[in-house]
Amino acid sequence: MERTWKVGGEQGEGIDSTGEILAKVLNRTGHYIFAYRSFMSLIKGGHTYYKIRIRDRPVHYHGDQLDILLAFDQLTIEMNWSELHDGSLIIYDDSKKGITPKEDKRLALAPIPLTHMAKELGNEIVKNMVACGASAAAMDLSLTTFEPVIEELFAKKGEKVVELNRQALRKGFEYYRENFRERFPLPPRGNKKLALVSGNEMTGLGALLGGCRFLAAYPITPATEIMYWMLRFLPNYGGRVVQAEDEIAACIMAIGANYAGVRAATSTSGPGFSLMQEAIGLAGMTETPLVIIDVQRGGPGTGLPTKTEQSDLNEMLYGSHGEIPRIVLIPSTIEESLHFTFHAFELAEKYQCPVIVGTDLYLGMSKKSSDSLDLSNYQVKRHSMVTQEELDRLEKGEYKRYNLGVENGISPRSIPGQRNGRYVALSNEHDEGDVEIEDPDLRRRMFDKRLRKLAGFDFGPESIEWIGEREGDLLLVCFGSPRVQLEEALDRLLREGRKAGLLILKVVKPFPAVRVKPYLERAKEVLVVENNGTGQLAQLLRQEVGHHDKIKSLLRYDGVPFTVQQIVDAVQGEKEALYHG
Amino acid sequence: MADRNASMQMFRVDARPTWCPGCGDYTVLASLQKAVANLGLQPEEVVLSTGIGCSGKLSQHFGSYGFHGLHGRSLPIAQGVQLANPRLTVIAAGGDGDGYGIGLGHFLHALRRNVNITYIVMDNNIYGLTTGQTSPTSAKGFKSKTSPHGAAENPIRPLYLALSQGASFVAQAFSGDVKEMTEIFEAAIRHKGFSLVNSFSPCVTFNKVNTYDWFKDHLVKLSERPDYRPESHLEALSYIDQFGGLVTGIIFQQEGRRAYHEENLGGEEIMPFDSPVKMSNEEREKILSYYY
Numbered sequence: 001m002e003r004t005w006k007v008g009g010e011q012g013e014g015i016d017s018t019g020e021i022l023a024k025v026l027n028r029t030g031h032y033i034f035a036y037r038s039f040m041s042l043i044k045g046g047h048t049y050y051k052i053r054i055r056d057r058p059v060h061y062h063g064d065q066l067d068i069l070l071a072f073d074q075l076t077i078e079m080n081w082s083e084l085h086d087g088s089l090i091i092y093d094d095s096k097k098g099i100t101p102k103e104d105k106r107l108a109l110a111p112i113p114l115t116h117m118a119k120e121l122g123n124e125i126v127k128n129m130v131a132c133g134a135s136a137a138a139m140d141l142s143l144t145t146f147e148p149v150i151e152e153l154f155a156k157k158g159e160k161v162v163e164l165n166r167q168a169l170r171k172g173f174e175y176y177r178e179n180f181r182e183r184f185p186l187p188p189r190g191n192k193k194l195a196l197v198s199g200n201e202m203t204g205l206g207a208l209l210g211g212c213r214f215l216a217a218y219p220i221t222p223a224t225e226i227m228y229w230m231l232r233f234l235p236n237y238g239g240r241v242v243q244a245e246d247e248i249a250a251c252i253m254a255i256g257a258n259y260a261g262v263r264a265a266t267s268t269s270g271p272g273f274s275l276m277q278e279a280i281g282l283a284g285m286t287e288t289p290l291v292i293i294d295v296q297r298g299g300p301g302t303g304l305p306t307k308t309e310q311s312d313l314n315e316m317l318y319g320s321h322g323e324i325p326r327i328v329l330i331p332s333t334i335e336e337s338l339h340f341t342f343h344a345f346e347l348a349e350k351y352q353c354p355v356i357v358g359t360d361l362y363l364g365m366s367k368k369s370s371d372s373l374d375l376s377n378y379q380v381k382r383h384s385m386v387t388q389e390e391l392d393r394l395e396k397g398e399y400k401r402y403n404l405g406v407e408n409g410i411s412p413r414s415i416p417g418q419r420n421g422r423y424v425a426l427s428n429e430h431d432e433g434d435v436e437i438e439d440p441d442l443r444r445r446m447f448d449k450r451l452r453k454l455a456g457f458d459f460g461p462e463s464i465e466w467i468g469e470r471e472g473d474l475l476l477v478c479f480g481s482p483r484v485q486l487e488e489a490l491d492r493l494l495r496e497g498r499k500a501g502l503l504i505l506k507v508v509k510p511f512p513a514v515r516v517k518p519y520l521e522r523a524k525e526v527l528v529v530e531n532n533g534t535g536q537l538a539q540l541l542r543q544e545v546g547h548h549d550k551i552k553s554l555l556r557y558d559g560v561p562f563t564v565q566q567i568v569d570a571v572q573g574e575k576e577a578l579y580h581g
Numbered sequence: 582m583a584d585r586n587a588s589m590q591m592f593r594v595d596a597r598p599t600w601c602p603g604c605g606d607y608t609v610l611a612s613l614q615k616a617v618a619n620l621g622l623q624p625e626e627v628v629l630s631t632g633i634g635c636s637g638k639l640s641q642h643f644g645s646y647g648f649h650g651l652h653g654r655s656l657p658i659a660q661g662v663q664l665a666n667p668r669l670t671v672i673a674a675g676g677d678g679d680g681y682g683i684g685l686g687h688f689l690h691a692l693r694r695n696v697n698i699t700y701i702v703m704d705n706n707i708y709g710l711t712t713g714q715t716s717p718t719s720a721k722g723f724k725s726k727t728s729p730h731g732a733a734e735n736p737i738r739p740l741y742l743a744l745s746q747g748a749s750f751v752a753q754a755f756s757g758d759v760k761e762m763t764e765i766f767e768a769a770i771r772h773k774g775f776s777l778v779n780s781f782s783p784c785v786t787f788n789k790v791n792t793y794d795w796f797k798d799h800l801v802k803l804s805e806r807p808d809y810r811p812e813s814h815l816e817a818l819s820y821i822d823q824f825g826g827l828v829t830g831i832i833f834q835q836e837g838r839r840a841y842h843e844e845n846l847g848g849e850e851i852m853p854f855d856s857p858v859k860m861s862n863e864e865r866e867k868i869l870s871y872y873y
Contacts, residue, residue: 028873193873194873195869195872195873196872196873197872201872205868208860208868209860209865213665214661214664214665216661233868237860240664240665240842240845241845242660242664242845244657244690245686245687245689245690246686248654248657249654249656249657249660249686249687249690250657252650252651252654252657252658252661253657253658253660253661253664254661255650255657255658255661256630256648256657256658256659256660256661256662256663256665257661257662257664257665258661258665259648259658259661259662260628260661260662260665260666260669261665261666262665262666264661264665278651279651279654282650282651282654286648286650373869375862375865375866375868375869376862376865379859380859397595416625416626416627416628416646416662416666416669417625417626417666417668417669418625419623419625420625421625422624422625422644422645422646422647423646423647424640424641424646424647424648424649425647425648425649425650426641426649427633427649427650427651428649434641434647435596435641436638436641436649
């Protein structure tokens with residue numbers, strides 16, 4: 001059982017806050033929700049929406065359909081028409097001239113003078129509270145559940161404001177009750193206390209738990225929220241955040257801090273990530289740990305800047321000049337954003353190389369109820385470092401930072417401040433110490449040493465996840481956020497008797513070919529589903545495991561996340577045109 | 582003096598510098614070694630970050646911790662190091678191309694943050710390691726491989742830039758004067774906050790205009806003007822103006838201003854560079870509680 005609710009209007013009309021308030025209330029009352037917002041690259045005007053899906057069990061996707069549409073403008077009705085179904089309700093502001101839903105017998109309409117009522121109360125700004133009240137009435141949600149949320153949000157602005165919002169809420173609630181019959185009772189709720197978290201917040205938390213104490217970043221949607229999170233929490237743990245002048249500086253400052261022994265990171269999105277490419281090579285060459293969080297999106301320069309996309313895969317895999325070892329981790333759920341970001345810091349220090357965490361706008365900015373956040377297992381250890389005692393035992397100048405004698409290629413590093421451990425991190429090829437060299441043989445051996453670090457790298461069983469029929473004839477493959485729609489699509493396919501499975505790739509470099517191969521071998525057909533236009537993951541699969549003839553792609557690059565229906569249709573061959581590659 | 586020599590020895594490395602004979606960078610290296618020795622610093626307490634080019638090699642020839650990074654990016658490395666561990670003495674060095682060309686943005690921002698680092702720019706008015714092209718500080722009309730008919734641009738004027746953007750320490754040194762350069766480096770390192778030392782460091786191979794002799798003929802020593810007061814911003818600007826930027830000495834110094842690591846959130850508190858802070862389960866639960 002599920003319900004979906006959406007508010008839409010012009011940016012700047014309080015769409016976000018309307019959605020946030022309702023999401024908070026629903027989550028607090030024990031409902032599993034998933035909240036997704038769509039917005040445009042401007043501050044005021046344009047179309048924006050906030051959608052909440054409510055379920056009686058954990059929910060990872062905002063849903064194909066819509067039960068209640070709260071429309072602040074005409075465009076909202078038009079743009080969301082296709083999501084409405086028989087019996088859907090449109091609540092719209094009829095104090096605004098020009099909002100007129102098309103006549104459609106399938107739909108229920110609730111015209112409410114939202115703006116007018118808010119003005120009567122004394123301030124147009126509380127229009128969204130009137131709307132929340134009406135929505136609550138339509139969902140049979142008790143008003144008292146809003147009390148603590150209103151208190152929290154407006155207490156700072158004084159009791160008058162709190163009271164005004166209370167009144168607005170009640171007025172909307174009563175108006176709906178008195179005038180409309182349609183009710184959309186909510187799915188049964190559990191007794192569990194649920195956390196309402198976003199991917200970006202979980203990335204921040206993962207970084208903090210992973211020992212990150214320095215973040216340098218440049219503001220960029222949709223990654224800025226990570227910086228906000230770090231600004232709020234890091235100082236409490238002796239950490240520092242720097243708003244750098246650009247992404248080049250941000251990334252290189254993080255390398256500097258890592259060199260000085262503090263776990264450090266930068267967070268960005270595609271365009272900023274492009275600027276960091278040079279620095280990735282630097283971290284690899286100097287064997288300095290570095291964590292980069294890339295919250296992917298369309299990006300100015302190449303696409304739709306505020307829409308989700310998974311188009312940076314190749315950049316994460318191959319970006320930067322030269323050749324260096326690197327690790328690329330891709331969380332596929334909001335909770336995994338924490339898990340993989342935590343491990344990014346461990347791995348970066350252990351292997352002394354750049355680790356990239358690739359999330360995306362959909363994962364980063366969506367919010368969900370989570371009952372599975374257990375933080376007790378995340379404990380940090382220091383890795384691959386030389387101790388002062390070890391240095392003291394050596395003769396002066398005997399310590400070799402880039403010691404070739406290490407079998408696994410990981411030579412323990414010293415940190416400025418450690419006696420007898422001095423060295424110069426060199427971006428040019430160097431010998432075992434810190435002397436620049438051009439000797440061909442030594443170059444080859446130093447190069448091999450660096451690449452040897454990851455030669456046998458295996459993140460373990462968590463590198464991939466597999467769901468569904470083991471001996472299925474169809475294998476769906478994805479990385480990152482489309483996993484949420486695919487899981488539901490798979491569910492539907494399995495119920496319809498289709499033999500199918502879903503493979504989710506979470507480590508894409510070094511590629512866990514040994515783990516992935518058997519699944520591709522068994523499947524008759526492989527459909528790779530990704531949010532980009534050229535099938536970057538499909539290309540990677542062909543390169544790493546072969547099976548070119550089996551692999552097909554389902555691609556979406558219009559800025560809109562996949563829908564479950566789209567995936568099911570594609571699999572059932574009803575929309576052949578959606579296949580590419 | 583014996584102690585000082587021993588101490589200077591600590592900042593020497595075995596590998597011989599690869600600069601051309603007569604290069605001004607030798608003096609910068611020697612002066613810097615002397616300055617840190619005079620200040621009683623230990624090699625493990627100092628980090629020298631450099632970019633690319635002839636100037637970039639300074640870190641390789643200096644016996645402290647060092648980072649030879651990317652062209653124009655010595656300052657972001659230095660800032661990361663300084664903010665991670667403010668107990669370290671952090672020096673960034675680069676050339677005029679490195680610092681005022683590709684790295685100009687970083688220069689202005691490190692300066693306005695007032696990060697506690699000493700920034701030495703080895704200014705030879707030309708690109709050396711790429712074999713003689715016009716640099717950001719080459720004079721208008723300067724002829725080189727990339728400006729065969731004379732440079733069309735006005736040069737970057739680092740002293741004006743630094744002063745106009747509120748630098749708390751601005752100085753200029755000359756490789757033909759080791760004694761003064763050493764004194765300036767010492768003062769710059771002692772200064773808490775961002776210190777710029779623009780150091781004329783002639784390129785004997787490619788720059789046949791701005792030679793040692795040329796500098797000797799043109800430079801004016803502020804120390805020979807007993808009335809000069811480095812605490813006056815206006816006086817600093819007027820001297821630079823009067824002598825076309827060709828002065829040496831401490832041009833401006835503002836005392837008492839808080840450095841960036843004291844202003845930025847973490848405050849004076851030094852980050853745990855030995856080990857990340859362990860977090861108790863209570864603390865973990867407290868963070869989570871924000872999301873319920």
